[in-house]
Amino acid sequence: MTDKRKTILIVDDEKGIRDQLSLALESDYKILVAATASKAINAARQDKPNVALIDISLSPHGGDKEGLDLLTQLLENDPTVKAIMVTGHGEKENALQAVGAGAFDFYVKPIELEELKIIIKRALYLQTLEIENAALAESLKRQEGFSEIIGDSPRMREMYKIIDTVAPSRYTVLITGESGTGKELVAKAIHSRSDRAEKPFVTVNCGAIPEALLESELFGHEKGAFTDAHARKIGKCEMAHEGILFLDEVGELPLSLQVKLLRFLQDNVIERVGGKEPIQTDVRVIAATNRPLAEDVERKIFREDLFYRLSVITVELPPLRDRDDDVVLIADHLLKRYAAENNRSNLVFHSSGIQVLRAHDWPGNVRELENRIKRAVILSAGSKLTASDLGLKGAAIEGRRSLQDIRDQAVVDHIRAALLRNDWNISRTARELDISRTNLYDLIEKHKIEKGK
Ligand SMILES: Nc1ncnc2c1ncn2[C@@H]1O[C@H](COP(=O)(O)OP(=O)(O)OP(=O)(O)O)[C@@H](O)[C@H]1O
Ligand SMILES: [Mg+2]
Structure with a gap:
């Protein structure tokens, strides 16, 4: 059976004190004892104690250096260990120094067992909280990481690195990859790791909206701008103010709108259809395509200048068959x-x-x-x-x-x-x-x- 009890390490050069403390604590805790600093370190390495009771003037010649050194080494070995420094009368100064160096608390001799037991319980309680807290923080960190994007292959690891690098910047990112490789997922991952995470993530699917409606979808329109414009409409570019505009299937954008998008990318200014005033926005653009855009440029169905603007940074998603297991x-x-x-x-x-x-x-x-x-x-x-x-x-x-x-x-x-x-x-x-x-x-x-x- 494994011993589930918490472990206490008692370090004191006086046998009488070691025995007294062991006897008082052994019914509730697993006890390790050590007479010297080096023995204490060995014991701590083997049997990770939760609490260490350290006599501050360990060395037989008096002085507190050994106790303090031991404290530092124990904490280096395991930062979660709670050290309680036991000091003689008139050593309070040193004890305070030890607390400054990371000890949980100090305790002045002569030993009052009941009081000491309370200090130990407090130390253990704090330790449990700290460990739980660290575990929680760790799991939150994982979630805001790439929890949704599964994959461990070299190609994907490379991609995570690129995402981590580009996310905090303001650069326009072009995500390329075959259909169904996770381009939208990556766009969202960039958003959630950017300083715009709390701001909107607005998607426009350039391939799914009829050409006639796309301009007002992107830039909005004023009331009466055209027959069906019964009310003012705010476009997606404007909605994405301070956030990210995700232009999905950007390769499907008609040439007429490519010019307007280029202008928007250059100065972040939009004009609603039928509007008189240019509107300044602050929008970061991420675009995705499964088309070979460079070829489309050669075939003159995609503007070269827009292509270069969009592809400042390109993230290429590998097809699933290239991702090992x-x-x-x-x-x-x-x-x-x-x-x-x-x-x-x-x-x-x-x-x-x-x-x-x-x-x-x-x-x-x-x-x-x-x-x-x-x-x-x-x-x-x-x-x-x-x-x-x-x-x-x-x-x-x-x-x-x-x-x-x-x-x-x-x-x-x-x-x-x-x-x-x-x-x-x-x-x-x-x-x-x-x-x-x-x-x-x-x-x-x-x-x-x-x-x-
Ligand atoms: N690495 C991944 N781990 C887990 N789920 C994934 C991964 N990649 C993609 N998916 C899931 O697969 C589906 C397709 O992903 P997504 O829509 O992002 O692909 P896409 O590249 O935008 O596809 P399309 O070109 O068809 O628009 C989504 O439901 C997404 O959640
Ligand atoms: Mg998609």
Whole structure:
């Protein structure tokens, strides 16, 4: 049984005091004792104490240097440790110095046990609060990080770095990538890590709005500007004041509006349709496209000057098939989400499901993955999602398997056969394969090899 009690380290060169304190505290706490600073440090390294009671004048020659040094080293070793300095009469000055150096409190001899016990309890209480607080802060930090963007592959890590670098600036960012790679998600991540996080994030989908309406959607209009303009309308550029305007599918912007957008990017001034006054705004623009914009520039359907303005910083999202095993991580995340939404929290992937997820080419990227999982969660009957639940056939994709896949499959087949031969006896199988047992366990886990499949 592990000892759940809090641990107290008693450091004193006088045996009498060590014994007295141990005896008084051992019914409530786990006790470590040390007569010297070096012994105390060793004990603390081995057995992380929660509280340390330190005699400030540890050295036999008097003076307080040793006690203070020990305090510093203990705190370096573990900043959460609460040190209580025990001092003799007339050493209060030194005790205060110790508190300045990070000790929790000090205590003047002669020892009154009841009083000391209260100080210890207070120290432990504070320590618990501090630890809980740190854990909370840590988890908040993770959430405001890239909690929504799943992926750990080198290409994605590179992208997180770029996002971190560009987010705090005012630069215009162009996000490129195939359809469904997460461009909108990245735009939002930049917003939430920028100094405009508390200000609006306004999206305009340039491809979804008819050309005739797009100008007023972007810049707004005055009442009576055209037949249907019954009232003044504030445009998205103006709504995004002090925040971020996200121009999705910017490659779809008609040439006539490209000129106007360029002007807006240059001076952040807008004019409502039918308006007389230019309006100054403060807007940062992030744009996204799945079109090869540079080619569109050559084909003269996208203005070169606008392209350069927009692409000051370009973030390129890799297609899902170039993200190693991220597909499994993202699939797992999405399965958890949709399974929970559908009250099917026990749903997991069957090994055949994982295999096809890895092997599929993902022309529709994460969006395709999301749709396949959503559909499978609703339609599947069993407790494990198989290849066919995901609408993917193992055989049909044989032609495009990567070398790594083929290698992995050979390893899996070989291990599975050996396990069968040895009735799943791990030691015997490991010996036959000439690898260690832990190595075999790791491979079984990594490739999700299960009995009876
Ligand atoms: N790395 C990821 N981790 C988790 N979910 C993701 C990831 N990338 C994308 N998604 C999800 O996939 C879906 C598609 O992402 P998003 O809309 O950002 O892609 P897009 O590149 O803008 O696509 P399109 O070009 O079709 O507009 C969204 O539901 C998004 O939440
Ligand atoms: Mg999009």
